[in-house]
Amino acid sequence: MAGAQAETAVYLCTGCPLGCRLEVDAVDGDVIEVRGHTCKRGERYGRQEYLDPRRPLSTTVWVRGAQVARLPVRSAEAVPRDRLVEVAEALRGVCVEAPVQRGQVVLSDVAGTGVDIVATRSLQPAG
């Protein structure tokens, strides 16, 4: 093994619309310090972004029997960034029946990520 590998990664925090510029110091893959954040969530974001970047996912699934064709859904927690497209693909064939309640689980453990997909809108049966 060579000596300790130190690096500084720079990210723009996506935790809120403020968009703080974060600097994450790491040695041998361990986060030593996060700088540039203006809140606790920002520090957590910087650490997470270096170790295992994740994003919340919002998409839609088919809904039958409602006034609209699509039901908006989101991941109950963030999913690995590099699996966003795969998770969206796994949801493409899903169809639910109205009525739907906001917060209702539409699919558990989507694509083996351990993350549930929940409805973000209540829909009554049409007519």
Add this chain to the structure above:
Amino acid sequence: MTISSEPRHLDARYDVLVVGAGPAGMAAAIGAREMGASSVLLVDREPDPGGILLQCIHSGFGLHAFREEITGPEYAERFFEQVLDHEVDVLTDAFVMDVTTDRRVKLMSPSVGVTTVDAGAVVLAMGARERTRGAIHIPGDRPSGVMTAGLAQKMVNLEGYLPGRRAVILGSGDIGLIMARRLTLEGVEVVGVFELLAHPSGLGRNIVQCLEDFDIPLHLSTTVVGIHGRDRLERLTVAPVDDERQPLMDRAWDVDCDTLLLSIGLIPDAELARDLGMRMDPLTGGPMVSSTMETSLPGVFAAGNVVHVNDLADWVSQEARVAGEAAGALSTGRMRPLEDIRLLPGDNVGYVVPHTISSDHNQTVSFRVREPIYGDTQLRLGQVHRRKLKAAVPAEMITLKVGPHLLEGFTGDALRVDAVPFDADRDAKGGER
């Protein structure tokens, strides 16, 4: 929750009538009830309340209103639950055709036909609409496949259609960036985002999580100069632009695609306001308003994107709540605040809302800079207030809290709002600390 196009009852007269049930209208209706209006009618032209929030399925909403980050539909539904709790009458599927200066509101809907409702006060909360191809004069053919980003968002998120297979997005506003990600997740190939300006128009977080996460290229200082296709869009010509934003045609290139989404800005949907003959602000395209969001017509208020295009739905709701509260207070016979100080956009300020303020109460002043300042920025409100910002860009609306603490002792009739680089300000003031 049940939402119906049949009102529980529709009275002939309401203390307050709100036009538009988006993030502005819902907040205004709640505000009006809380300040004592005994009857409030909320009217929307769509079958469901919520406005454009219903198609904004992404998160980024609610950080101020609910202290947590939620999606557009969740924001709409949670707000609407409060509307129902406040015993507001709601009429959906209803189009407001005309409002008179004595606040007779003519509306039309399948459930009530054409009818007129009298209102003690009216709040206009119609929001904004998107600028289209005609607004920027892109030359070329007129094939299908060219549409605004918000229309594509409605097709994908509500109606279940994809606009095409291979898309280009013109404009780096937030709606365009969000649609780049949205289309990618639905399996549409997004070839790139083109932006006329040298800097992105949308939030930094959206550049990261909508473009960089999916390796979608962003071409700054580049625009679409030609649209080609007989029936369906087949190809675009794009070109870099010089410092004067003129295309450099010798460096133009072609991009094959079947879809062009335009994300080139919003304009207040202010026809009703214009028809009423109220005083309009040419800088915003919306009505001029007082610190309580009252227009030049007594008893007619306006708030949210119909007044000026905001960055966040949360701010729209905050502003509209002020309008609703004032409309509600007026209906109970309370006096208007003394409104005697005009606000004027000064150095590097594109517009200011509201257009007048009062030294009687606290108010929020919103404005945008014209040119970006990437560094310490001095904000000045006449001689009465200064604030330093780390940077100021047109994409981000700036707000100042202004109240009696600042205006006490001010005897003039107008205040200028300036936003200038910090050093220049210091030079102008001869080394002032």
